[in-house]
Amino acid sequence: MGKLIIFIIIILLLISGSYYFFFAGSKTAVLYPSTETEQPSASLQEGLGASNEPAVLEQELQATELDNLDKEFADIDAQLDTALEETGR
DSSP: OHHHHHHHHHHHHHHHHIIIIIIGGGOOOOOOOOOOOOOOOOHHHHOSSSOOOOOHHHHHHHHOOOOOHHHHHHHHHHHHHHHHHTOOO
């Protein structure tokens, strides 16, 4: 009798897992990356060299402007929120 109950519980778990996999799992939205590509700014392209020397890399790092980084992250966050709202999540 105990083996029968364990067998029925296992069958019920398999049925409920299959139901979730086929029906509830199909409701999740797939977000695709944007096809728009941003080109680096002219000042960024001019300032970068092809050297791998540490001194040159340090100069490039010091010349990199990071003042608007918070705004750029906020813009990215807003775009992600918009994409999630469009998918209904």
